[in-house]
Amino acid sequence: MAHEQQQEDTDFERLEVQGIIGFNGSFQGSFNVHPDKQHLVYSIGSTLVIEEIQSSKQCFLHGHHSDIACITISKSGRFIASGQITHMGFKADIIVWDFESRQEYARFVLHKVKIQGLAFSPNEKFLASLGGQDDGSVVIWSLAKKEAICGSPAQSKSAGNTRCLAYAHNSDYLFVTAGENNIRVWELDVENRKIRPTEVGTGQTKRIITCLALTSDDRTLFCGTTTGDVLGINMESRLFQSIGPEKEKFSLGVTALALLETGDFLIGAGNGMVQIMRASEQTTQHRTVRRQQQKLDSGVSSLSLRGKGHEFYASTEKSQIYKFNLADFSHTLVNTCHSSAINDIAFPFGTSDLFATCSYEDIRVWHTPTQKELLRITVPNMTCYAxxxxxxxxxxxSGWDDSKIRVFFPETGRLMYTINEAHKKGVTAITATSDCGRIISGGGEGQVRVWRVQERVAKSGQKTFVTELEEAMKEHANAVSCIRVSKDNTQCVSASADGSCIVWDLKTFHRKQIMFSKTLFRCVCFEPEECQVITSGTDRKISYWELYDGTLVRELDGSRSGSVNGMDISLDGQYFVTAGDDKIVKVWRYAQGDVTHVGLGHSSPIMRAKICPNNRLIVTVSDDGGIFVWKFPF
Known part of the structure; x- marks a missing residue:
């Protein structure tokens, strides 16, 4: 349903993506360095990103309608192939992109549910693709004819799932697959349209293989395993050759391999360890010798060499990208983003150069022009909701799930003060008045509370803050999802999951108006003249309400599938933006009530949307940790 809706919404004019902060770190091999050594290729959601290393300029390739699960680049760099993961029963697309034109070259549709692996032949004649566990087949595609040549089940009936795929460096007619207790070397017979496998015997050694790497002469195949060791396979005899290290195996398994011209190879592990190893021959045995290592903060999902390997990049499961210098193994963090759902977004008053996002364990402040992280505030094991x-x-x-309101200095991230036990079931919504004297919070139990904040300066010059609960307003029966304050600080409006939206008088702390609807309200906004509010929620409707008497004056269909979670109005009140579970960003004209532009690119539900103060950009954040920056079209 969502895919059909996205296709229908392409009739509208498209929003232009200015930048993306995010990376699918959970998929192995989803990050690559282009052979030209000047570009990085990775994915966020359904969007393929090509980023210049020096300038950080990004180019976006749109064509998939769900998450990209794997990426590979041809030897010359002419082609990029990306495969997606979709829903049970649906076909999973493979798209081959022309790197120079940044356009789709071919689209292959045959596998079901997921593309597990992709690999180009060395002379770019063929593309090999491996389906996931619901598909279980390997297919060879002709790039010249743009069609499938042949296919076969990836493993025998007695073997487990096949997990990885690698093409030979020197032959277009040889490739390897491996997985749960199975390693196969395949030979391609184009004339008879057949691929013929040879099973590799490993004797008593049983392993689940997660990644593959062939030496440049195609004589030895290295296989990373879930047990934390590396198998060596002789490609000429198709026989098991070596295993190592014998001691101190990599905990949580080997998740990435990359071979260097020196004969050494890089190993990335599930515990975050990155090491350089050497396979040294002693008579008929091979021994792995540990050389250099670094520990990253989470499991390694990809290793990619830049050029001959003087530099290489490592990406992690927590969606961070590190650049390593091979000579001394020093590393720098070059790309960061959230790895879990982003719950809220906020701009400082009067500036669009900064914005903040919040998620599990942290708040991050971003520099809009460069899309780089400036500040990270971490509260371990807690989730920031607002x-x-x-x-x-x-x-x-900030409001947190441990029922505390925390206020931080934006320059240093140091804690300014804390309001303990602000709400019983977590602080789910928060805002501050324009005079900075009061904080208004909403909780999971349904209360809206007003806190008075006073700054005091001691004789020593040290500043302290005194907080006092002014009033607790108790009419909502479920969690408060959004609070907005009027310009003059005399009233605020709160939206709740109980189906009510209440306007409160901040002088008397009594209800001024209430609006009911058969929905779980997700967001509410004052229209700039503050005569109306607009709301949205799980009923997929955008509703206009008169504040004077609380009547519903207009109702629009905000989405055809899923709730509308985020909404924001431009400062002049002419336009507003919505986004939600349908993964589509929409720009509306307020007076006419029609859609002018749509933004496609997110592959997870969008949680919040904000128009920046200068009306030049729209920022949306999603359930998968992605941040999209769009050009405001007017």
């Missing part, structure tokens, strides 16, 4: 900047920029206000 954030806002104080109007004067002196603090970042």
């Amino acid at each position: 954030i806002d900047f104080l109007r004067d920029g002196s603090g970042i206000v």
Whole structure:
């Protein structure tokens, strides 16, 4: 349904993506360095990103309608192939892209549910593709004819699932697959349209293989395993040759391999270890000798060499990318992003150069022009549900699932003060008044609370903050999802999952107006003149309400599938933006109530959407940790 809707929504004018902060780190091999040594190729959601290393300029290739699960690049760099993962019962597309034109060269549709692996032949005649466990087949495609040549089940009936695929370096007619207790060397017979496998015997050694790497002469195949060792296979005899290291195996398994011209090979492990190893021959035995190592903060998902390997990149499961210098094994963090759902986004008043996002364990402040992380505030094992900047920029206000409101200094990330036990079931919504004197919070139990904040300066010059609960307003029966304050700080509006939206008087702390709907409200916004509010929620409707009497004056269909989770209005009130579970960003004209532009690229539900203060950009954040920056079309 969502895919059909996206196809229908392409009739509208498309929003232009200015930048993406994010990376699918959970998929092995989803990050690559292009052979020209000047570009990085990776994916976020359904979008393929080509990024210049020096300038960080990004180019976006759109064509998939669900998450990209694997990427490979041909030897010359002419082609990029990407394969996706989709829903049970649906076909999974493979797209071959022309790197120079940045256009789709061919689309192959045969595998079901997931593309597990892709590999180009060395002379770019063929593309080999491996289906996931619901498909279980390997297929060879002709790049010249843009069609399938032949296919076969990837493993015998007695073997487990096949997990990885690698093509020979010197032959277009030889490739390897491996997985759960199976290693196969395949030979391609184009004339008879056949691929013929040879089983590699490993004797009593039983392993689940996660990654493959062939030496440059195609004589030896190295196989990384879930047990934390590396198997060596003789490709000429098709026989098991070596295993190592014998001691101190890699915990959580070997997840990535890359071979160097020196004969050494790089190993990435599930515990975050990156090491350089050497296979040294002693009579008929091979011994692996440990040389250099570094420990990253999470499991390694990809290793990719730049050029001959003087530099290489390592990506992790927590969606971080590190650049290593091979000579001294020093490394720098070059790309960061959230690896879990982003719950909220906020801009400081009057500036579009910075914005903050919050997620599990952290708040991050980003520099909009460069899309780089400037500050990370970490609270271990806690989830931040909502954030806002104080109007004067002196603090970042945040609400957490441990029922605390924490306020941080935006320059250093140091804790300014904490309000303990602010709500019983976590702080789910938060905002601050424009005079910075009050914080208004909403909780999981349904209360809206107003906190008075006073700054005191001791004789020593040290500043302290005194917080006092002014009022607890108790009419909502379920979690408060969004709170907005009027420009003059005299009233605020709160939206709740109980199907009510309430306007509160901040002088008397009584209800001024209430609106009901058969929905779980997700967001609410004041129209700039503050005569109306618009709401959205799980009923997929966008509703206009008169504040004077609480009547519903207009209702629009915000989505054909899934709730509308994020909404924001431009400062002049002419346009507003919505986004939600349908993964589509929509720009609307407020007065006419029609859609002018749509943005496609997210592959997970969008949690929040914001228009920047200067009306030049739209920022959306999603359930998979992706941040998309769009050009505002007007």
